[in-house]
Amino acid sequence: MTQIFVLFTLFFLPLLAVAGPAEISGARLWIAPDQTQLVIDASAPLAHKVFPVSAPNRLIIDIPDARVTGKLPLAEPADALVKGVRSGVLDNGQLRIVIDLKQAVRAKSFVLEPNERYGHRLVVDMAPKTDQPRTGKGQTGSKPVAGDRQGPRDLIIAIDPGHGGEDPGAIGAGGTLEKYVTLAIGRKLANLVNRESGMRALLIRDGDYYLSLNKRIELSLDQDADLFVSIHADAFVDQEASGSSVFILASDGATSRQADWLAERENSADRIGGIDLTDKTPSLSKTLWEMAQRGTQEHSNLAATAVLNHLRRVGAVHHAQVQKAGFAVLKVPTIPSLLVESAFISNPEEEKHLTSGDYQAKLAGALLSGIKAYFTAYPPPDTRWAKKGAGPGPKKSASAAEAATAGRQHVVSKGDTLERIAQQYAISLNALRSANTVDANKLRIGEVLIIPEG
Numbered sequence: 001m002t003q004i005f006v007l008f009t010l011f012f013l014p015l016l017a018v019a020g021p022a023e024i025s026g027a028r029l030w031i032a033p034d035q036t037q038l039v040i041d042a043s044a045p046l047a048h049k050v051f052p053v054s055a056p057n058r059l060i061i062d063i064p065d066a067r068v069t070g071k072l073p074l075a076e077p078a079d080a081l082v083k084g085v086r087s088g089v090l091d092n093g094q095l096r097i098v099i100d101l102k103q104a105v106r107a108k109s110f111v112l113e114p115n116e117r118y119g120h121r122l123v124v125d126m127a128p129k130t131d132q133p134r135t136g137k138g139q140t141g142s143k144p145v146a147g148d149r150q151g152p153r154d155l156i157i158a159i160d161p162g163h164g165g166e167d168p169g170a171i172g173a174g175g176t177l178e179k180y181v182t183l184a185i186g187r188k189l190a191n192l193v194n195r196e197s198g199m200r201a202l203l204i205r206d207g208d209y210y211l212s213l214n215k216r217i218e219l220s221l222d223q224d225a226d227l228f229v230s231i232h233a234d235a236f237v238d239q240e241a242s243g244s245s246v247f248i249l250a251s252d253g254a255t256s257r258q259a260d261w262l263a264e265r266e267n268s269a270d271r272i273g274g275i276d277l278t279d280k281t282p283s284l285s286k287t288l289w290e291m292a293q294r295g296t297q298e299h300s301n302l303a304a305t306a307v308l309n310h311l312r313r314v315g316a317v318h319h320a321q322v323q324k325a326g327f328a329v330l331k332v333p334t335i336p337s338l339l340v341e342s343a344f345i346s347n348p349e350e351e352k353h354l355t356s357g358d359y360q361a362k363l364a365g366a367l368l369s370g371i372k373a374y375f376t377a378y379p380p381p382d383t384r385w386a387k388k389g390a391g392p393g394p395k396k397s398a399s400a401a402e403a404a405t406a407g408r409q410h411v412v413s414k415g416d417t418l419e420r421i422a423q424q425y426a427i428s429l430n431a432l433r434s435a436n437t438v439d440a441n442k443l444r445i446g447e448v449l450i451i452p453e454g
């Protein structure tokens with residue numbers, strides 16, 4: 001009899017646990033330069049109401065059927081918006097979470113479905129109500145105005161560490177989170193870029209917070225970046241997958257099913273922003289946008305090729321050619337853009353590499369060399385790099401269609417020598433060398449060379 005009773009209880013306990021009020025097991029605050037995100041972990045989707053009250057400024061979250069079983073987060077002194085988070089139960093039994101604020105905010109709330117790292121979540125995004133200047137590291141610096149500039153300008157390289165905050169990206173077998181790896185490589189690359197003369201890094205994310213894909217694009221457009229480099233380190237279903245890949249936007253279908261799969265995963269990061277923005281394109285007419293994008297695509301391909309050639313020297317390359325897929329973050333119509341999958345975090349060997357500072361530095365070095373090779377061959381005419389280079393780079397805005405014809409490449413085939421290739425395109429051997437920084441003895445069949453303008 002006792003045995004039957006025990007069995008009975010064991011069987012029904014899990015069901016009973018689900019039937020009561022939703023349990024809030026914890027919460028976290030992610031601080032971005034221009035917003036703070038509160039994420040509440042719950043055992044079920046939370047019906048809720050969010051509203052602000054003033055004097056003093058607070059944000060109230062009423063949840064009819066829930067109780068707090070875990071800890072609510074402490075606010076960080078650096079947080080410009082949140083002073084503290086507390087909870088209580090109202091007379092009618094409702095749970096009330098109160099966010100004490102340092103200033104009035106605009107708030108947006110939504111629920112997220114469970115993913116591989118977290119369960120059900122309620123997300124509350126808070127941004128300052130007044131349009132104050134941003135205080136973010138890496139996002140500061142006023143936009144250069146054409147009039148007050150003397151002489152040629154610096155190249156601006158937008159470096160975009162993938163994922164962040166509530167979006168961990170891929171998770172390695174050993175627990176490494178992609179968002180930390182991409183930030184580490186991105187910061188190292190930014191340091192290297194800033195050490196180059198005539199070059200300045202715009203680090204799109206410089207902390208552990210979420211940024212929508214559109215926001216990443218906006219920040220680069222805002223600063224008129226010359227190149228957009230998104231850094232990732234993804235997982236793949238196949239644990240054996242290894243090596244780096246470089247992607248550009250596919251205008252018509254992905255290169256492979258794997259490329260398609262990766263793009264799908266990366267684009268899904270936007271769900272953490274509450275709305276899917278992946279279809280929105282910056283405000284240009286469709287035709288103009290397509291025209292601009294065609295020209296930009298040529299240069300995305302040239303830059304990606306240069307970067308891939310240099311990654312080849314650091315270690316294994318997963319694909320010998322630049323790959324194409326529908327990555328939403330690459331849909332910038334006027335900035336050549338590429339996405340680097342630096343290695344597969346799902347491969348235990350590569351996961352180890354990715355957490356090593358030395359390896360990260362090597363990757364960053366290879367990315368810089370590729371970026372330099374591209375701009376040496378195609379410097380934008382109004383930059384300090386213009387005199388160093390051999391051919392014209394993509395001119396800004398109006399001439400995007402024109403720029404489409406500027407990019408040329410050569411795929412090395414059997415019997416090719418640097419001399420012969422230079423001759424074929426009527427360019428000097430030196431120009432070809434500096435555009436690709438290749439070693440004549442190591443010319444490989446299938447390698448793609450950038451052909452600068454003669």
Ligand SMILES: [Zn+2]
Pocket residue numbers: 162163169170178231232233234266
């Ligand atoms: Zn990623």
